[in-house]
Amino acid sequence: MTGPRGEAGRLGGTGPLHGTGPLRGERVVPVIVLHDAAAAHPLADALVAGGIRCAEITLRTPAGIDAIRALRDRDDILVGAGTVVELDQVDAVADAGAAFAVSPGFDADVVDRCAERGLPIVPGVATASDIQAALRRGIRHLKLFPAGLVGGLAAVRAFAGPFPDVRFLPSGGVSADNAPAYLADPAVFAVSGSWMVPADALRTGDWATVERLSRAASA
Numbered sequence: 001m002t003g004p005r006g007e008a009g010r011l012g013g014t015g016p017l018h019g020t021g022p023l024r025g026e027r028v029v030p031v032i033v034l035h036d037a038a039a040a041h042p043l044a045d046a047l048v049a050g051g052i053r054c055a056e057i058t059l060r061t062p063a064g065i066d067a068i069r070a071l072r073d074r075d076d077i078l079v080g081a082g083t084v085v086e087l088d089q090v091d092a093v094a095d096a097g098a099a100f101a102v103s104p105g106f107d108a109d110v111v112d113r114c115a116e117r118g119l120p121i122v123p124g125v126a127t128a129s130d131i132q133a134a135l136r137r138g139i140r141h142l143k144l145f146p147a148g149l150v151g152g153l154a155a156v157r158a159f160a161g162p163f164p165d166v167r168f169l170p171s172g173g174v175s176a177d178n179a180p181a182y183l184a185d186p187a188v189f190a191v192s193g194s195w196m197v198p199a200d201a202l203r204t205g206d207w208a209t210v211e212r213l214s215r216a217a218s219a
Helices: 037-049 063-071 087-096 108-117 128-136 152-160 179-183 199-204 207-218
Strands: 028-032 054-058 078-082 141-144 167-170 191-193
Touching: 028 078, 028 207, 037 054, 037 063, 037 207, 054 063, 063 078, 063 087, 078 087, 087 108, 128 141, 141 152, 152 167, 152 179, 167 191, 179 191, 199 207
Parallel strands: 028 054, 028 191, 054 078, 141 167
Antiparallel strands: none
């Protein structure tokens, strides 16, 4: 299923996604907290119309799993699960059809369960020890979280020295103002944040605002 609005953007058009890596080449990842799964399709339509073709739907609310399930058959947007911190959550999001999982920290058991389920995961790291633990599991695409508090772009560059094969997804403190600088760094494969999906817009169904902010984020 594809959304009805589908305006092409810099990050992709309206057809199926064909990139590589856990995010298939998408570079901007909205971090979404939905309170009503019925909003999943209009939200996805707005993101795609604005040029964003990836979404991390968090498990911070009960609606998260249902929203992922609702979007599982769309081929115009890559839908993953965020805030995956428990083994049963791995199973739930895999069963719901999530294309990837994101966790705020590195939990070897969660990573291993994702591997068992064939679910790509981008685990969170904040220290060199975290990165080494991820590398021991063969994972080189990592979420730097909370990016702003652990040093931002300076931290990315510092970690890139001893870990040249790692690519980072900065999250936490990423905004419309600093996202371009992050994305310009070769050690960054994508950024994530919620500036293009503000809580007020999601609550009121202001999809025009989501589309406008998404278009600016993907420009």
